[in-house]
Amino acid sequence: MSVVKMKINGKAVSGEVEPRTLLVEFIREHQGLTGTHVGCDTSQCGACVVHVDGKAIKSCTTLAVACEGATVTTVEGLAKGIELHPMQAAFKEHHGLQCGFCTPGMIMSAIDIVKRNGKNVSEEVIRRELSGNICRCTGYHNIVKAVQAGAANM
Amino acid sequence: MADTKTGVGASVRRKEDLRFITGKGNYTDDINLKDQTYAYFLRSPHAHATIKSINTAKAKKMPGVVGIFVGEDVANDKLGGLICGWGITSKDGSGMKAGPHPVLAQGKVRYVGDHVAVVIAETKEQARTAAQAIVVSYGVLPHVVDAAKAMKSKVQVHEVASDNRVFNWSLGNEEATNAAFKNAAHVTKLDIINNRLIPNAMEPRAAIGSYDTGTESYTLYTTSQNPHVARLVISAFHGLAPEHKLRVIAPDVGGGFGSKIFIYAEEVVCVWASKHIGGRPIKWTGDRSEAFLADAHGRDHVTKAELAMDASGKITGMRVHTIAALGAYLSTFSAAVPTYLYGTLMSGQYDIPNIYVEVDAVYTNTAPVDAYRGAGRPEATYVVERLVETAARELKQDPAEFRRRSFVKSFPHQTPVIMCYDAGDYGAALDKALEMSDYKNFAKRKAESAKNGKLRGVGFSAYIEACGIAPSAAVGSLGAGVGLWESAEVRVNPIGTVEILTGSHSHGQGHETTFAQLVVEKLGVDINSVSIVHGDTDKVQMGMGTYGSRSGAVGMHAISKALDKIEAKAKRVAAAVMESSVDDVEFKNGTFTVKGTDKKMAFGEVALQAYLGHKFNSSEIEIGLKETAFHDPANFVFPAGVHICEVEVDVDTGLTKIVDYTAVDDFGNLINPMIVEGQVQGGVAQGIGQALLEGAVYDEDSGQLLTGSFMDYNMPRAANMPSIENFRLGFTCTPCPTNPMGMKGCGEAGAIAAPPAVINAITNAIGVREIAMPATPLTVWTAMQANKKAAE
Numbered sequence: 001m002s003v004v005k006m007k008i009n010g011k012a013v014s015g016e017v018e019p020r021t022l023l024v025e026f027i028r029e030h031q032g033l034t035g036t037h038v039g040c041d042t043s044q045c046g047a048c049v050v051h052v053d054g055k056a057i058k059s060c061t062t063l064a065v066a067c068e069g070a071t072v073t074t075v076e077g078l079a080k081g082i083e084l085h086p087m088q089a090a091f092k093e094h095h096g097l098q099c100g101f102c103t104p105g106m107i108m109s110a111i112d113i114v115k116r117n118g119k120n121v122s123e124e125v126i127r128r129e130l131s132g133n134i135c136r137c138t139g140y141h142n143i144v145k146a147v148q149a150g151a152a153n154m
Numbered sequence: 155m156a157d158t159k160t161g162v163g164a165s166v167r168r169k170e171d172l173r174f175i176t177g178k179g180n181y182t183d184d185i186n187l188k189d190q191t192y193a194y195f196l197r198s199p200h201a202h203a204t205i206k207s208i209n210t211a212k213a214k215k216m217p218g219v220v221g222i223f224v225g226e227d228v229a230n231d232k233l234g235g236l237i238c239g240w241g242i243t244s245k246d247g248s249g250m251k252a253g254p255h256p257v258l259a260q261g262k263v264r265y266v267g268d269h270v271a272v273v274i275a276e277t278k279e280q281a282r283t284a285a286q287a288i289v290v291s292y293g294v295l296p297h298v299v300d301a302a303k304a305m306k307s308k309v310q311v312h313e314v315a316s317d318n319r320v321f322n323w324s325l326g327n328e329e330a331t332n333a334a335f336k337n338a339a340h341v342t343k344l345d346i347i348n349n350r351l352i353p354n355a356m357e358p359r360a361a362i363g364s365y366d367t368g369t370e371s372y373t374l375y376t377t378s379q380n381p382h383v384a385r386l387v388i389s390a391f392h393g394l395a396p397e398h399k400l401r402v403i404a405p406d407v408g409g410g411f412g413s414k415i416f417i418y419a420e421e422v423v424c425v426w427a428s429k430h431i432g433g434r435p436i437k438w439t440g441d442r443s444e445a446f447l448a449d450a451h452g453r454d455h456v457t458k459a460e461l462a463m464d465a466s467g468k469i470t471g472m473r474v475h476t477i478a479a480l481g482a483y484l485s486t487f488s489a490a491v492p493t494y495l496y497g498t499l500m501s502g503q504y505d506i507p508n509i510y511v512e513v514d515a516v517y518t519n520t521a522p523v524d525a526y527r528g529a530g531r532p533e534a535t536y537v538v539e540r541l542v543e544t545a546a547r548e549l550k551q552d553p554a555e556f557r558r559r560s561f562v563k564s565f566p567h568q569t570p571v572i573m574c575y576d577a578g579d580y581g582a583a584l585d586k587a588l589e590m591s592d593y594k595n596f597a598k599r600k601a602e603s604a605k606n607g608k609l610r611g612v613g614f615s616a617y618i619e620a621c622g623i624a625p626s627a628a629v630g631s632l633g634a635g636v637g638l639w640e641s642a643e644v645r646v647n648p649i650g651t652v653e654i655l656t657g658s659h660s661h662g663q664g665h666e667t668t669f670a671q672l673v674v675e676k677l678g679v680d681i682n683s684v685s686i687v688h689g690d691t692d693k694v695q696m697g698m699g700t701y702g703s704r705s706g707a708v709g710m711h712a713i714s715k716a717l718d719k720i721e722a723k724a725k726r727v728a729a730a731v732m733e734s735s736v737d738d739v740e741f742k743n744g745t746f747t748v749k750g751t752d753k754k755m756a757f758g759e760v761a762l763q764a765y766l767g768h769k770f771n772s773s774e775i776e777i778g779l780k781e782t783a784f785h786d787p788a789n790f791v792f793p794a795g796v797h798i799c800e801v802e803v804d805v806d807t808g809l810t811k812i813v814d815y816t817a818v819d820d821f822g823n824l825i826n827p828m829i830v831e832g833q834v835q836g837g838v839a840q841g842i843g844q845a846l847l848e849g850a851v852y853d854e855d856s857g858q859l860l861t862g863s864f865m866d867y868n869m870p871r872a873a874n875m876p877s878i879e880n881f882r883l884g885f886t887c888t889p890c891p892t893n894p895m896g897m898k899g900c901g902e903a904g905a906i907a908a909p910p911a912v913i914n915a916i917t918n919a920i921g922v923r924e925i926a927m928p929a930t931p932l933t934v935w936t937a938m939q940a941n942k943k944a945a946e
Contacts (some may be wrong), residue, residue: 020279034184035177037408039356040442044864047356075177088175092167095832099662100174101356101408107175127872134864136356136409137662139839139904140872141881142832 006070008033009077017064023057024048026064027074035075035104039134046133049105049112050074056112058132075104078111086153087111087146096146098137106143109133114151121151160681161674162895165828169681170666179406182360182375187435190362191220193424194281195438196271196288197447198263201297201519201857202309205261205290208271213287218280221431222288223423224271225260233257233426234392236417238484239635242493244321245512251320253312253517255483257392257419257426263292264311264482265519266858267447269419274427274436297519299852301479302456304516311482311517320480320489320515325497325571331510334471338462342545348533349927350454350479350850351843352867353526355661357408358445359418363425364435371399374425378404379414379659380699383636385691387417387486394426397691404689407661411840412525413449414661415701416486420448446862451850452526454479455492455533461541462508467549469560471508472500474537478515481522488524489515494572494632495530495620495702501569502538503580503616503794504560509570519857525701527840527905531619539615539910544923553914554593557616558584573620575792577888580616583818587796590882591816599800603813608802610813611919615797615911621899622707622791622890639786640704641697642712644673644720646779648765650758651683657697658709659689663901664829665705671825672710672895676717677757678744695782703899706825707791711893715783723779728760730770791890791898795819797838799911803919808935810846810916815876818884819903823896830900831883837904838881843870844905845912849928868928 005014008031015030027033027050038060039047048060051073078085087107090096097103113129114121126147127140135143160166173179210222236255243249254260259270271288275281298307304318311318335341362375372395378384381402389397407414424436440448455478462471478492497511528535546556561580568574588594596612603610623629626637643655652673658665670684687693700709721741728746729736738749747754755763763769764779800814817834824830847868851860861867875881889896909927916929922937 018279028184033177034181035179037181037357038183038439038441039358040864042442042863042865044869045356045442075175079176084175091175092171095168095828097171097174098664098832098836099356099409100170100179100406101181103174104177123878127875130872134356134869134871136354136411136840136869137836138832139835139837139870140875141835141839141878144872144878 002065004064004068006067006072008072009074019065021064022060023062023064023067024059027059033074033076037101037104039101044134045102046109047102047105049108049133051108051112056109075107078107087150090146090150090153094142094146094149096138096143102133102135106133106135110147110150113147114154119151119154123148160671162671162825164671164826166667166671166681166826168664168667169670170664181357181406181408182362182377183439185362185375185405187362187364190435190437191274191276191431192278192281193436193438194273194278194285195269195420196273196285198259198266198268198270200263200292200294201266201299202295203263203292204295205259205263205270206293207291209289210271213273213284216280216284216287218276219273219284220276220434221274221427222271223258223427223430225256225258228256228258229260233394236419236483237387237391237486238489239486240490241633242321242323242489243633245324250489251312251315252484253314257422265521267521268482272423272427274431297857299518299520299854299857301454301477301516301518304518305514311519315517318517320484320517322512322514323493324510324512326510327508327570328510331471331473331508334508335460335462335473338470339465340463340549342461342541342548344459344540344544344924346457346459346537346540347926348453348455348457348536349844351452351526351848352446352850353411353413353449353452354445354869355409355411355413358440358442359414359420359449360439361421361424362435362437363421363428365429365433367433371395371401372425373401373403374421375403375405376421377407377414378402379407379410379661379701381659381689382657382691382697383699384417388422388425392422402691404659410661411527412452412529412701415699416450416524442864443862446867447859448521450485450522450524451481452523453533454523457537459537459541461545463545467551469504469506472506474500474511476513478513479518479520479523480515481518481520483522485522485524488522490634491525491530496534498572499531499534499618499620500538500571501573502535502542503562503618504542505562507570511571520852527837528902529702531902532906532909535615535617535906536910539617540913543614543914553614554584554588557614573790576789576891578792578794578820579886579888580794582886583794583796583820584616586884586886587798587816587818590818590884591798591814593798603802607805609805609919610800610802611915613799613911613914613918615907615914617903617907618792618794619902619906620790620792621703621902622787623702623704624790625788626786636698637786638698639784640708640712641695641782641784642716643695643782644713644716644780646720646761648762650679650761652677652679653685653687654713655687655694656709656713657694657699658705659700661700663700663705664826668825668829669710669713672713673717676714679757703901706897707890707893707899708785708787710895711787712783712785714894715785716781719781719783720779723781724757724760724764726775727764727770728755730775731755731763788892791892793819793821793898793900793903795903795907797907797911799915801912801915801919803916803934808931808938810929810934812842812876812912814880816882817904817907818886819900820886820888821900822887822890822898824885825895825897833900834883834904837902838908839870839875840905841908842874842912845909845927845929847874847928
């Protein structure tokens with residue numbers, strides 16, 4: 001067991017973890033932030049995507065101890081109080097979610113895609129870059145629309 | 155209309171979204187109970203084996219282990235096995251051959267992933283680690299995983315079925331159909347495989363079972379599409395506890411697509427075992443690998459199909475024989491899927507006077523097969539639409555016009571396979587789809603594609619489905635173990651806000667919004683004054699859940715009925731308060747008025763008066779404003795439509811791209827077009843997945859599931875779908891005559907319609923008669939090469 005410290009959603013947190021504890025387990029089980037989900041065990045589905053030091057990563061394939069000192073943002077950390085992040089608002093406006101399970105990871109990936117590709121990111125790039133996020137409900141149609149709309153408002 | 159912005163027909167943004175986009179959803183795995191333990195299931199590594207012995211002694215001493223249970227413990231406690239809730243009678247009159255399905259294997263395992271033991275420990279990791287220390291001695295037996303070989307195999311999956319045949323079922327008039335084929339001028343024949351699929355809702359199944367030693371009652375949190383059915387089955391068949399001592403809660407559920415209808419071993423074991431470890435809660439969260447191995451799969455049909463036509467090209471008969479795999483055990487509704495949800499749809503949108511369908515359902519050493527989005531109807535539509543398309547090509551007729559000539563044109567239409575279509579206009583949908591897809595200029599686009607080295611093809615799918623499942627007496631006569639009505643309770647609070655308690659369950663469908671829209675429409679209240687309560691057997695009295703596109707046509711119909719009762723009661727209260735005759739009270743846009751006077755009361759005022767009881771005689775009018783209703787549908791509902799798919803196939807690689815997709819659907823009246831469109835888009839994506847990408851593969855030699863993760867099983871990704879511009883949705887509308895909203899179901903249509911549209915487009919593009927799903931680049935390339943060789 002070792003103690004790991006990091007900042008999650010602006011708050012300094014620490015906890016005792018096993019070397020094998022994954023970041024997603026630290027987030028969900030130690031910190032009780034259950035917005036970040038686990039949808040697979042092969043790092044394919046992207047339901048677990050969070051931002052570590054400003055970059056989107058899959059928290060199911062990252063060890064908690066590897067994030068010592070890092071700044072982590074989860075879906076719970078996006079809104080400012082009750083004011084939604086533009087990407088969150090766009091997912092609602094464009095019906096970019098149905099069951100909602102993939103949504104946190106989708107939104108975190110989408111923000112990262114826009115950060116790296118700019119506000120005018122093309123549909124083709126969005127579709128290609130979402131290859132690491134699986135949604136079973138929407139057929140992606142409205143997710144792509146939401147990402148484009150969210151990008152414009154970011 | 156009460157409120158055009160939030161009433162029926164408006165694309166209201168979803169009320170449930172806020173919690174999901176902010177990470178505040180409440181899925182089963184998000185719930186943690188005090189003093190909770192964790193379960194891990196040890197699963198069979200063999201497709202078929204006897205269990206000679208299980209030694210748990212070492213594992214029991216491992217750190218953190220609270221308890222280990224095996225099949226013997228379950229048997230000693232007389233916990234009942236998993237059941238199939240639909241009995242099918244064979245052609246010869248014999249009953250279905252249902253083998254035992256214990257929640258933990260007893261003496262034998264029958265597929266890779268079968269449940270052998272459960273380890274309960276203080277942490278998930280401890281449970282998993284201890285499970286590795288359990289020593290199971292297996293006597294490996296030969297296995298059969300291929301549906302086509304099951305009846306000829308020497309392997310016997312269950313003692314009760316010597317040839318592995320669960321039943322041999324038939325529908326339609328065999329003699330008349332054979333005569334139609336004898337007299338046919340042309341017969342089109344196809345051998346069709348409907349590939350096995352793995353549902354893969356994004357939320358893996360999970361359960362928390364707990365036993366309260368103080369009240370001697372159980373609570374089960376579970377990822378269910380129908381918590382009341384789960385309670386009924388666990389009470390009545392597993393015999394765990396009577397219904398009033400068992401609460402089942404299905405909180406936010408991350409997609410189901412059928413796979414979460416069924417009662418599974420893990421949830422039953424968790425809730426049962428909690429008592430045996432002194433009442434501590436037991437949590438199990440499946441990982442994706444377990445979902446692949448042990449969630450019920452879908453489809454897996456091997457079919458020979460024939461279509462007979464007379465000299466004028468009129469369809470005179472259809473004959474179908476299908477071998478349907480049901481896997482190693484009969485899952486909850488498995489028997490209904492390749493029978494009454496399949497054979498009954500063989501008439502498609504067409505006037506076919508003679509149909510005969512025969513189905514051999516077989517055991518295989520694989521995961522159980524049950525309903526997956528569409529359930530039987532995609533399989534039927536694939537048979538019908540591949541046959542019709544092929545027949546049109548053989549007769550050198552335009553596939554659109556061949557269909558049009560063969561359509562059912564007057565309603566009601568009684569098919570030879572039970573169903574009576576109530577309303578529709580199939581020609582209208584075809585016209586609209588042809589126009590939206592610019593079919594007349596297809597040849598131009600094909601020439602353009604050819605210039606870029608691509609083969610362009612177009613494919614049609616004119617589907618029909620029966621949903622809004624289902625009239626109770628009718629399904630009862632066909633073998634269903636339950637009635638398929640729905641219930642609703644409307645509670646109006648004293649300040650006029652409304653709570654709707656429904657037996658339907660939302661796991662992505664948006665009920666919190668659409669059901670509220672109906673309340674807005676009928677009571678004229680603000681949409682934010684309405685809340686929808688579902689998914690808890692302690693709150694909602696009884697319900698049948700959500701599947702078979704039934705929550706609109708059946709669930710909302712029950713709500714509509716209860717709302718009518720609310721209006722009637724409120725009118726009596728309003729009449730008393732306004733000192734008028736109830737016959738003179740009118741209710742419109744949320745206001746009660748008295749005919750010929752300026753007297754009026756808002757809905758909220760009447761609600762308050764109903765609870766005050768100051769201004770009416772409470773011996774004549776009961777205090778309060780709360781009503782319940784049960785609704786049993788009079789018929790199925792029959793959504794139908796035409797989907798047209800255009801593909802481009804790369805000549806060098808065989809890669810298929812969906813370059814254009816048009817879906818025109820008739821769902822009757824729409825409550826929320828935005829949500830309906832989302833259902834179609836998602837359904838089409840699953841259909842495209844089946845046609846191009848997905849397919850469960852069991853290794854013949856080892857019986858192992860080769861497609862056991864997202865790295866091997868190809869889920870549709872964003873880039874596999876047609877572009878925003880080239881994915882067009884349109885609607886036609888023939889209102890359903892059997893419900894007051896005039897609506898039909900929309901949840902499954904896309905998954906039903908898309909596979910034949912895609913495959914018809916590919917076969918058209920590359921000029922072959924048949925191609926197997928999934929039409930991967932290798933499959934398509936191989937077919938092109940074979941075609942080339944044949945031409946040489």
